Amino acid sequence: MTRRVTAALAAAFLLALAVFDTATAELDPYRAPPALALGSGLASGGAHCSALPR
Amino acid sequence: MAETTFDGGAQAAPHLRRAALAGAALLAVFAVALFAGARYGVLLAIGLGFGIALEGLRFGFAGPWRALLLRREPAGVLAQLLAIALVAAVAIPLVSSGGGEIVGAHAPVGWAMVGGAFVFGAAMQVVLGCGSGTLVNAGSGNPVGLLALPFFAVGSFLGATHLLWWTELGTLPVVALGGTTGLLATLAALGVVAAVLLALAPPEARRIPRRLVIAAVAVALLALANLVVSGQPWGVVYGLGLWAAKGAAALGADLSGSAFWSAPANAARVEASLFTDVTSLTNIGIIAGALVVATWRAGGLSERLPRLPVRAWIAVMVAGLAMGYSSRLAFGCNVGAFFSGISTGSLHGWAWFAAALAGSALGLRLRPLVGLEARR
Numbered sequence: 001m002t003r004r005v006t007a008a009l010a011a012a013f014l015l016a017l018a019v020f021d022t023a024t025a026e027l028d029p030y031r032a033p034p035a036l037a038l039g040s041g042l043a044s045g046g047a048h049c050s051a052l053p054r
Numbered sequence: 055m056a057e058t059t060f061d062g063g064a065q066a067a068p069h070l071r072r073a074a075l076a077g078a079a080l081l082a083v084f085a086v087a088l089f090a091g092a093r094y095g096v097l098l099a100i101g102l103g104f105g106i107a108l109e110g111l112r113f114g115f116a117g118p119w120r121a122l123l124l125r126r127e128p129a130g131v132l133a134q135l136l137a138i139a140l141v142a143a144v145a146i147p148l149v150s151s152g153g154g155e156i157v158g159a160h161a162p163v164g165w166a167m168v169g170g171a172f173v174f175g176a177a178m179q180v181v182l183g184c185g186s187g188t189l190v191n192a193g194s195g196n197p198v199g200l201l202a203l204p205f206f207a208v209g210s211f212l213g214a215t216h217l218l219w220w221t222e223l224g225t226l227p228v229v230a231l232g233g234t235t236g237l238l239a240t241l242a243a244l245g246v247v248a249a250v251l252l253a254l255a256p257p258e259a260r261r262i263p264r265r266l267v268i269a270a271v272a273v274a275l276l277a278l279a280n281l282v283v284s285g286q287p288w289g290v291v292y293g294l295g296l297w298a299a300k301g302a303a304a305l306g307a308d309l310s311g312s313a314f315w316s317a318p319a320n321a322a323r324v325e326a327s328l329f330t331d332v333t334s335l336t337n338i339g340i341i342a343g344a345l346v347v348a349t350w351r352a353g354g355l356s357e358r359l360p361r362l363p364v365r366a367w368i369a370v371m372v373a374g375l376a377m378g379y380s381s382r383l384a385f386g387c388n389v390g391a392f393f394s395g396i397s398t399g400s401l402h403g404w405a406w407f408a409a410a411l412a413g414s415a416l417g418l419r420l421r422p423l424v425g426l427e428a429r430r
Contacts, residue, residue, distance in 0.1 A: 038156060041153075049333070
């Protein structure tokens with residue numbers, strides 16, 4: 001057995017993640033923030049591993 | 055004649071495969087930009103760039119730390135320090151300029167933070183893959199990375215769930231170096247570390263290969279793009295924990311009892327699509343980018359899977375869980391704490407570096423004991 005099998009499993013994992021996400025959450029491009037955070041005037045969301053909950 | 059036909063077919067197949075790979079990657083980026091928003095499409099593209107650079111140029115963290123500790127070979131770590139310095143030169147002034155549009159990876163030093171970094175360092179040497187390395191390894195078909203990944207995600211979810219209990223054990227105020235003074239202090243400290251590593255290295259190892267210099271510049275540019283586009287530094291761990299949190303919520307778990315996951319910002323993330331979460335997008339991109347490189351490369355997936363003892367696979371699962379849990383307590387892994395912490399001026403990045411390096415020395419001894427390599 002070669003890495004073809006495990007690479008295919010990795011691809012299947014990504015696909016399953018995308019299917020799960022689209023089934024459980026909605027996307028709305030009209031509510032998306034500006035393409036660049038820099039200069040947008042909006043505060044960063046804080047969803048980062050260094051951030052304490054707020 | 056038959057041989058010529060065979061060669062022609064063999065050459066055409068890789069071209070078709072590579073065209074299909076590039077097309078699929080572009081399609082995914084455009085689809086995310088179209089259905090989620092331009093920022094999110096760009097972030098997926100940045101993640102793909104990370105995956106391609108890390109796997110294509112063999113730039114990592116766990117392996118170079120191993121080479122440093124075992125053989126005093128500093129090249130890989132020097133490349134990491136170079137990338138961090140390049141990012142710091144832009145990121146520290148940007149973060150210091152205020153406004154809140156761009157934030158640093160700033161977190162407090164504390165008992166749990168230091169202990170978490172130590173455990174992470176040990177565990178990453180057991181699986182020989184750090185935060186980004188586990189994603190890259192999984193994408194390139196490494197079975198150890200692929201098995202460690204879901205346990206990493208679950209560990210990250212659990213670590214975040216318990217994070218406040220751990221921080222209450224003792225935590226200092228956040229210390230972040232800013233402005234010109236902070237930048238110069240960070241660059242000077244990076245220079246001192248590099249000088250010490252060079253002084254300790256064997257004379258023949260006192261250089262950075264061109265490949266690693268190119269990789270360091272590429273990773274630094276991508277990290278800066280991540281910062282400017284998303285407003286936050288490159289990270290890995292939050293996204294993985296979020297995947298497990300969304301899975302737990304879908305299975306009926308009540309996350310309202312967790313101070314972390316019930317906090318408004320995090321509860322909103324659990325409700326929202328992963329295609330609007332910064333670290334989820336770059337994580338997905340890293341896995342996919344590594345997969346693209348491994349599939350693109352001639353013979354990249356022909357390597358046979360290793361025959362490891364059962365205890366080695368169990369150790370991979372335990373180490374993956376430990377990496378996820380400990381990196382939450384440490385406010386990040388090698389990416390979120392070490393790379394992004396130091397490059398945005400956070401003192402916790404330096405504490406992480408020291409503790410994780412000490413943990414790595416322990417992990418090097420654990421790896422052969424659990425059957426992941428021949429005993430030394």
